Amino acid sequence: MELSWLMKLRIAAAAAVGVVLIGFLAWPLAAPTEPFGVVSLVDGNVTSSEAIILLFLGLLAGFVAYFLAWPFGREIGILAVPAGLAVWAVRCGGMADLMRLTPTVAQRQQVFSTLKWEPLFWLAIVAAGFCGTLLAGRVAKQKTNPATSSSKSNSKANIYLNTAVALAGSVLAAQFFIKLLAQNVEIPDSRLGSVMVRPSAAQIVFAVLVSFALTAFLVKKFLNAGYIWPIIASALVTGFSLAAYTNEDVLQHIIEHWPPVFFSNPVIAILPVQMVAFGAIGSIAGYWMAVRYNYWRKHEMNQQIG
Numbered sequence: 001m002e003l004s005w006l007m008k009l010r011i012a013a014a015a016a017v018g019v020v021l022i023g024f025l026a027w028p029l030a031a032p033t034e035p036f037g038v039v040s041l042v043d044g045n046v047t048s049s050e051a052i053i054l055l056f057l058g059l060l061a062g063f064v065a066y067f068l069a070w071p072f073g074r075e076i077g078i079l080a081v082p083a084g085l086a087v088w089a090v091r092c093g094g095m096a097d098l099m100r101l102t103p104t105v106a107q108r109q110q111v112f113s114t115l116k117w118e119p120l121f122w123l124a125i126v127a128a129g130f131c132g133t134l135l136a137g138r139v140a141k142q143k144t145n146p147a148t149s150s151s152k153s154n155s156k157a158n159i160y161l162n163t164a165v166a167l168a169g170s171v172l173a174a175q176f177f178i179k180l181l182a183q184n185v186e187i188p189d190s191r192l193g194s195v196m197v198r199p200s201a202a203q204i205v206f207a208v209l210v211s212f213a214l215t216a217f218l219v220k221k222f223l224n225a226g227y228i229w230p231i232i233a234s235a236l237v238t239g240f241s242l243a244a245y246t247n248e249d250v251l252q253h254i255i256e257h258w259p260p261v262f263f264s265n266p267v268i269a270i271l272p273v274q275m276v277a278f279g280a281i282g283s284i285a286g287y288w289m290a291v292r293y294n295y296w297r298k299h300e301m302n303q304q305i306g
Contacts, residue, residue, distance in 0.1 A: 022084025062132025081129030085277035099260035119235035170233035177211030216286030227287035234279025
């Protein structure tokens with residue numbers, strides 16, 4: 001079940017659509033005003049009209065990517081929007097740059113209160129791309145089996161339970177893996193136990209991609225659930241982490257004793273756009289790795305029986 005060169009070209013083409021439409025053409029809609037500013041809703045750089053344009057571009061990216069990835073547009077086209085957002089995620093500054101602009105507890109509390117909900121906005125743009133692939137499928141009148149559906153019939157109660165476990169498990173697993181992988185210089189702290197320097201941009205990309213790939217792999221392998229739940233979890237991890245690690249006492253202690261590049265937890269050092277963009281890409285990759293692994297295991301078992 002190796003990927004053919006044609007399949008690799010389809011994946012590249014689908015990603016390229018998002019890179020061009022969102023990553024570059026739409027960059028002025030969200031570009032920070034400061035040289036080392038961040039792509040975020042905190043400064044109000046994205047207006048309501050610009051948000052609508054971004055949602056439309058997400059829909060368009062998914063729609064076009066579907067046909068470029070034909071006949072696997074439903075499975076591959078969803079990569080377009082996260083690929084475009086990933087360009088923004090590496091092109092802008094990091095969370096430490098945002099902390100430098102908010103030196104007081106009140107300012108940081110206000111920033112974090114916005115950041116808790118911001119991932120839902122980026123998730124909405126990813127969802128617009130997904131809707132674009134569905135719309136393209138309707139236009140093409142192609143009957144496809146959703147990648148996120150299970151092949152087994154089940155009762156509604158079991159489906160709801162499986163969904164809840166998949167979503168909650170994805171949030172917890174992603175947080176665990178990111179904390180494990182997004183390591184940088186760690187210094188002991190008498191009150192917090194330790195604080196850590198913000199991971200580099202490359203380390204954030206690696207940690208989020210791998211963490212959500214592992215999470216989606218486990219969700220598919222053990223729950224037979226699709227990549228939709230880890231992708232949704234990418235919008236929840238930031239909020240839960242900020243709620244847990246940014247109370248007033250912790251913020252006061254960090255501001256009084258440490259420079260802006262230090263954080264009490266590596267997860268809160270990752271911007272929402274970085275979390276959702278690379279989380280979505282990693283989730284899709286991890287899901288298909290699990291599919292390939294299951295196929296390989298089944299093939300091996302058949303050979304042993306034969």
